[in-house]
Amino acid sequence: MKKDEMRQLTEEEILKDIRQAQQKKDPAAILQSSLALAEHFPGHSNRLIAAKSINGAIPALEAEYSERQKARIALIFSSTAAWLKDYLTVDLCGEGILPQIYVAPYRQMEQEVLNLESDLYRFSPEIIFLHAELSSLLPQDSQYDDRAIRAVVDALASLVHSLRKKTKSLIIIDNFPQPAYLPVRSNRDLKANSVKEWFFQLNNAVSDCFQRDDSILISDFDHLTAVHGKERATDPKWLYLAHLEISESFLPSVSRKYAGYVKALKGKTRKCLVLDLDNTLWGGIIGEDGMEGIRLSQTGEGREFYEFQKFLQSLTHRGVLLAVNSKNNYEDAVKIIREHPSMLLKEAHFCCLKINWKDKSSNLLEIAQELNIGVDAIVFVDDDPRERALVRQSLPQVLVPEMPADPAEYCRVLSRLNDFETLNFTEEDLKRTELYRQQKQREQLRESSSSLGDYLWSLEISVEVFEAGGKELPRIAQLMQKTNQFNMTARRFSVAELKNLAETGWRLFAVQVKDRFGDNGISGSAVLEKQGRSCVIKSFLMSCRVLGRGVEDYLMNHLYQTAKSEGAERLVGELIFTEKNQPARGFYSQYGFTLLKQEGDKSEWVYPVEGNQPKPVAWINAGRHARK
Amino acid sequence: MPENNIQERLNRVFSKVFNCSHPQETASPDNLPGWDSLGHLLLVSALEEEFKTKLTTEDIFQMVNFRTIQAVLEEKLNHESPKDSSSRTSERGEINSL
Numbered sequence: 001m002k003k004d005e006m007r008q009l010t011e012e013e014i015l016k017d018i019r020q021a022q023q024k025k026d027p028a029a030i031l032q033s034s035l036a037l038a039e040h041f042p043g044h045s046n047r048l049i050a051a052k053s054i055n056g057a058i059p060a061l062e063a064e065y066s067e068r069q070k071a072r073i074a075l076i077f078s079s080t081a082a083w084l085k086d087y088l089t090v091d092l093c094g095e096g097i098l099p100q101i102y103v104a105p106y107r108q109m110e111q112e113v114l115n116l117e118s119d120l121y122r123f124s125p126e127i128i129f130l131h132a133e134l135s136s137l138l139p140q141d142s143q144y145d146d147r148a149i150r151a152v153v154d155a156l157a158s159l160v161h162s163l164r165k166k167t168k169s170l171i172i173i174d175n176f177p178q179p180a181y182l183p184v185r186s187n188r189d190l191k192a193n194s195v196k197e198w199f200f201q202l203n204n205a206v207s208d209c210f211q212r213d214d215s216i217l218i219s220d221f222d223h224l225t226a227v228h229g230k231e232r233a234t235d236p237k238w239l240y241l242a243h244l245e246i247s248e249s250f251l252p253s254v255s256r257k258y259a260g261y262v263k264a265l266k267g268k269t270r271k272c273l274v275l276d277l278d279n280t281l282w283g284g285i286i287g288e289d290g291m292e293g294i295r296l297s298q299t300g301e302g303r304e305f306y307e308f309q310k311f312l313q314s315l316t317h318r319g320v321l322l323a324v325n326s327k328n329n330y331e332d333a334v335k336i337i338r339e340h341p342s343m344l345l346k347e348a349h350f351c352c353l354k355i356n357w358k359d360k361s362s363n364l365l366e367i368a369q370e371l372n373i374g375v376d377a378i379v380f381v382d383d384d385p386r387e388r389a390l391v392r393q394s395l396p397q398v399l400v401p402e403m404p405a406d407p408a409e410y411c412r413v414l415s416r417l418n419d420f421e422t423l424n425f426t427e428e429d430l431k432r433t434e435l436y437r438q439q440k441q442r443e444q445l446r447e448s449s450s451s452l453g454d455y456l457w458s459l460e461i462s463v464e465v466f467e468a469g470g471k472e473l474p475r476i477a478q479l480m481q482k483t484n485q486f487n488m489t490a491r492r493f494s495v496a497e498l499k500n501l502a503e504t505g506w507r508l509f510a511v512q513v514k515d516r517f518g519d520n521g522i523s524g525s526a527v528l529e530k531q532g533r534s535c536v537i538k539s540f541l542m543s544c545r546v547l548g549r550g551v552e553d554y555l556m557n558h559l560y561q562t563a564k565s566e567g568a569e570r571l572v573g574e575l576i577f578t579e580k581n582q583p584a585r586g587f588y589s590q591y592g593f594t595l596l597k598q599e600g601d602k603s604e605w606v607y608p609v610e611g612n613q614p615k616p617v618a619w620i621n622a623g624r625h626a627r628k
Numbered sequence: 629m630p631e632n633n634i635q636e637r638l639n640r641v642f643s644k645v646f647n648c649s650h651p652q653e654t655a656s657p658d659n660l661p662g663w664d665s666l667g668h669l670l671l672v673s674a675l676e677e678e679f680k681t682k683l684t685t686e687d688i689f690q691m692v693n694f695r696t697i698q699a700v701l702e703e704k705l706n707h708e709s710p711k712d713s714s715s716r717t718s719e720r721g722e723i724n725s726l
Contacts, residue, residue: 240685
């Protein structure tokens with residue numbers, strides 16, 4: 001509300017602010033005013049102008065951003081990527097990520113990748129977007145046949161092969177869009193041997209080719225063009241004049257998609273979608289309209305809400321948690337959830353129900369606490385603009401999307417968010433809501449237990465620590481990306497980097513935790529490096545779900561035994577402070593490590609092997625767990 | 629549309645795009661910093677938005693300095709019937725298909 005009351009600066013005034021900030025050499029002010037220009041006057045040219053001034057300010061800002069807030073991105077395009085670079089710069093800066101974007105020189109895609117001495121490799125990107133037009137990979141006289149499909153796949157594979165020689169970065173490959181205008185001779189062509197079918201096969205072949213490599217993702221660019229409209233995805237004028245393949249109107253979608261991958265890489269994936277009830281999950285107000293008056297139905301009136309629930313349900317399959325935050329009488333609302341015949345989302349779909357008369361921000365804080373996630377991992381959806389404004393004001397870390405007046409548009413608005421993107425899809429994602437429900441049962445047990453000791457014993461925890469290999473790596477990479485709190489060094493390895501650890505002599509441990517309520521899956525990991533007479537802990541992290549049950553001590557005991565059996569004299573723990581790892585900072589000293597040295601945010605702790613005997617965690621059994 | 633109005637708006641676009649206070653009428657890619665090929669694309673986009681018109685590839689090839697840009701725009705905007713110009717204020721994607 002307050003924001004609306006403040007007078008909005010005019011375009012001229014913002015431009016003047018940018019110019020003054022440039023004269024004063026104030027990079028933070030340049031960034032702020034440029035973002036304001038792009039946000040409040042969102043034309044195409046203003047975005048490019050905002051990016052231009054931001055680019056001038058980025059070098060001076062780098063020192064002020066932590067590694068997690070910066071991203072090194074390479075765009076390897078067969079067409080001109082300049083505009084996309086500008087859009088991505090503005091989008092990422094708006095999300096608090098300072099990007100450094102390298103664009104491979106125009107028309108030098110292959111040279112840049114194949115030449116192992118090229119600027120691309122000197123730049124050492126964390127994430128590479130590879131976007132090649134078909135025409136850049138195929139000879140001009142190619143037919144739509146199997147040979148051409150093989151040629152495209154081979155060309156991509158050879159590019160990726162070269163990239164892999166020099167970089168461990170995540171590689172995102174755009175697949176190939178079916179063109180707007182198809183050379184279809186007759187309707188019969190739709191079935192056999194049509195061009196459409198050929199593109200289908202091509203994109204399948206591309207997906208298959210890279211399926212085994214978890215550090216390569218195929219991004220469905222074809223789908224993106226279809227959603228936007230094939231005809232509008234490319235503007236022929238810009239294509240012919242400047243080889244700009246992505247039209248002005250399409251650039252925001254592509255940039256949003258790319259930014260989603262970068263955010264996921266940087267551990268900025270949001271985990272929980274918190275929903276209001278009245279006029280959000282169903283039409284009408286339960287307290288006034290009652291069960292019969294609620295609009296919610298598979299057909300006819302109320303279908304928009306049913307379809308929205310269907311969409312939300314599909315999000316839970318991607319590992320997104322759902323929760324409710326509503327001002328209502330608990331009994332009234334739960335009755336609808338349990339009994340309404342068209343209520344698709346049942347209690348089991350929600351990991352948390354906050355139905356009361358408290359203010360919504362307090363409820364959101366409680367939800368974050370109960371789920372053990374940061375407030376910045378929450379998206380809050382409410383039809384009421386006043387509630388949205390209140391939450392935005394008191395909890396700016398929560399993402400509160402502007403919702404459209406027509407509930408029929410809800411799905412569309414939420415499907416545009418790039419905040420749920422994950423890089424590795426794992427077994428754990430499918431089961432996430434279930435995992436949190438088990439957690440709730442544990443907490444109930446805890447409340448009924450007379451002491452913490454009783455509680456821990458009654459959980460019947462069984463833990464297996466093992467050295468992780470191929471099939472566990474995606475889950476571990478995901479844990480490293482997503483674990484912010486109990487993470488001693490916040491080093492985030494990609495799957496490719498993890499694969500490489502063994503070669504450098506580092507050892508990767510994973511922890512799988514089970515108890516009487518269920519299997520938590522892989523919930524923690526550690527990386528150990530032998531350096532002379534020391535075993536150094538390069539990474540040590542534990543999912544919040546299992547914290548406080550002795551599992552972290554159990555894993556450390558295992559590392560101690562490993563160090564001992566390797567003949568090391570000491571276990572050395574590295575600790576790097578981040579904004580969020582407060583809960584992890586005291587762990588080494590609690591365990592019995594002593595501070596060895598401290599330099600800024602980094603410190604080293606030591607635990608001699610000789611003369612020390614770690615305390616066993618009595619209530620944890622060593623287990624052997626079935627793994628898929 | 630009166631001529632000075634076009635020139636005024638043109639000045640505004642130039643100072644916004646090239647971050648300069650008062651563009652000269654003699655401005656060209658040879659003497660204005662930032663007016664390279666990417667700068668030219670940005671300039672064309674900004675002109676299309678400011679004048680709510682679509683410049684054709686032919687227009688863009690003719691626009692090689694400040695004076696020729698002014699000439700192209702005057703020609704374009706003064707030859708528009710009122711009916712035309714109202715349609716040009718509608719969504720850009722639609723204009724594209726005209």
